[in-house]
Amino acid sequence: MQNTVFTNVRIFDGVSDRLQPGEVEIQGNRIHAVAKGGERLSRDGKSVVDGGGATLMPGFVNTHGHLSYPAVTTLEEIGRMPIEENMMEASYNARTALDYGFTAIVSGAAAKPRLDIVLRNEINAGRIPGPRMLATSPELTVSGGLADGNMWGRQIPANGLVADSPDGFRQIVRAMVREGVDLIKFNNSGDSFCYPKVGSITNPMTEEEVRAICETTTNLGRRLAAHAHADSSVAQCIQYGVEFIYHATFVTDRTIEALEKVKDKHYVTPAFGLRYNMHFEGEPWGITQEISERIGNKREFDATIENMTKMREAGIKVLPFGDYGFKMIPLGTDARDLQHMVNYFGYAPWEALRAATAYGGEAYGVEKLGRVKPGYLADLIMVDGDPLSNLALFLDRDRILMIMKDGQYHKAPPPPQSHRHAAVAE
Ligand SMILES: [Zn+2]
Incomplete structure (x- = not known):
């Protein structure tokens, strides 16, 4: 199966006090690589998802x-x-x-x-x-x-x-x-x-x-x-x-x-x-x-x-x-x-x-779960906006743009232009 690379996302990794711009690569059911702060992951032979500035975080x-x-x-x-x-x-x-x-x-x-x-x-x-x-x-x-x-x-x-x-x-x-x-x-x-x-x-x-x-x-x-x-x-x-x-x-x-x-x-x-x-x-x-x-x-x-x-x-x-x-x-x-x-x-x-x-x-406790970190299970969500300044966004199902469990989409990501709040501060 092709690896997937999420680009143009802000990452909440589960343990940091801020969002960091970056890229995340999924291989099978696990997070394979994470790049933060301007680094880029290779796109060769991979499926690329442009996150449009949305927030990628653990489910x-x-x-x-x-x-x-x-x-x-x-x-x-x-x-x-x-x-x-x-x-x-x-x-x-x-x-x-x-x-x-x-x-x-x-x-x-x-x-x-x-x-x-x-x-x-x-x-x-x-x-x-x-x-x-x-x-x-x-x-x-x-x-x-x-x-x-x-x-x-x-x-x-x-x-x-x-x-x-x-x-x-x-x-x-x-x-x-x-x-x-x-x-x-x-x-x-x-x-x-x-x-x-x-x-x-x-x-x-x-x-x-x-x-x-x-x-x-x-x-x-x-x-x-x-x-x-x-x-x-x-x-x-x-x-x-x-x-x-x-x-x-x-x-x-x-x-x-x-x-x-x-x-x-x-x-x-x-x-x-x-x-x-x-x-x-x-x-x-x-x-x-x-x-x-x-x-x-x-x-x-x-x-x-x-x-x-x-x-x-x-x-x-x-x-x-x-x-x-x-x-x-x-x-x-x-x-x-x-x-x-x-x-x-x-x-x-x-x-x-x-x-x-x-x-x-x-x-x-069963597996490595709950962080955006290499080796962890690929249970991820992508949300429209900055959850650190608006915890209520999770109540609106439409703002949960992508849901992945065990490396499989439950909700596939939309095209990036449809992200409404991604670029603006809330
Ligand atoms: Zn109870």
């Missing part, structure tokens, strides 16, 4: 995506949705995520036990478009915990997998690994989502249950993610090697210090957009600000701001995205999280983009 990596969650307002609705509709919606969501420049997703839990696994396999087989993906179990939970939507005497299926003993969880983990998951996700915190049952500051699992989940998963060579709002939940993530810590809302300074010591082993994804939208934009879905306060969402919102700011100062890797796809927080608006990181946690725009690309790729 986004979402470390807390729920592609198989349908666009609903409650977890109970996920449980009730029949598998056939659910699978079709998952497939639609996978394409939508890729359309918005998300070239890799670590699933933050599946809606049903085998949905993520089948979705990942279909994407890998090239039968449906979607990001590269790590498949995850449904949320493992205890009776009454987040994702247990059962009611006594009524057959309401939970979207989580419920157990109430170490052996119960061992059986679930082993079965999910048998089916083919990459990750096990468990809920060792409640959430304002399940008000008034188990709030975010409550850790409803026993130490023995958490240990059984983590040891069984690790022994079988799989990875871990946890819904961990409470301080004791985050401490367990550190103790048992849970790489993906979701929320980390109510961490104490002591736990932040402990996390700082092992900051290369963990990634914190607060999923702040959900908190934001529930509080400020939830009214059409029945969540007024008064309800947001009552169920504890506003408290989660405030604590997330305080603690993510502290984590940024401690150099802990805080990543954007997560929990997009519910009705009040539609898929495709995920990039709003980048601006939230700037507005609420104190990140510079380039740092938010570094978290969304280079750190996300590192967290994904």
